[in-house]
Amino acid sequence: MDFENVAADPSLAQAIQRFEASEDGPAGEDGALAATRWIREFAIDDRGSVTRMLLDRGEVISYYTLSSGQAEIRDASRRDVLKLLGGPEIGSSHIKWIARATEAPPGAAAAAVLHAGSVASDLAVQEGKGLLTLDPYDQATETMWREWGFEATDTPSPTGEGLKRLYIPLP
Numbered sequence: 001m002d003f004e005n006v007a008a009d010p011s012l013a014q015a016i017q018r019f020e021a022s023e024d025g026p027a028g029e030d031g032a033l034a035a036t037r038w039i040r041e042f043a044i045d046d047r048g049s050v051t052r053m054l055l056d057r058g059e060v061i062s063y064y065t066l067s068s069g070q071a072e073i074r075d076a077s078r079r080d081v082l083k084l085l086g087g088p089e090i091g092s093s094h095i096k097w098i099a100r101a102t103e104a105p106p107g108a109a110a111a112a113v114l115h116a117g118s119v120a121s122d123l124a125v126q127e128g129k130g131l132l133t134l135d136p137y138d139q140a141t142e143t144m145w146r147e148w149g150f151e152a153t154d155t156p157s158p159t160g161e162g163l164k165r166l167y168i169p170l171p
Helices: 010-018 028-045 076-081 108-127 139-147
Strands: 049-056 059-072 089-100 131-134 151-156 164-169
Touching: 010 028, 010 049, 010 059, 028 059, 028 089, 049 108, 059 108, 059 131, 059 164, 089 108, 108 131, 139 164
Parallel strands: 089 131
Antiparallel strands: 049 059, 059 089, 059 151, 131 164, 151 164
């Protein structure tokens, strides 16, 4: 569900205000506070992305925000393996935010990632995007995303700490 439907459903707006991101992830309390604040205060006004939420019994148990992005992969051999044509800049579907709720059942985070990948795969065909990208919050979240199969691009992550934007190829 995107935020266009929030005004028509006051119970959804209330569920968003009750959302508390889990501190159990690698980003800990700081990451959870940032993810909670973003969905409550900024998501509804963000016209550069679409936020999708997984609901369970009227509660938001996970969400992600997808926007258009890009990343550089300069290594020719990696580009050949991925069958990427053209220059080093590759269009992507970019996960701007992703979080699961404190009380989310097992699998809620995986469901958000898989749904983002599914939507991004559809866009890959429609808009010529070759990657699903995200910027790790910190070194610990980079490690987690690499365990999910994400790899580093040549694009610096705006989150700092010398991190790189991460990607998985889209079909």
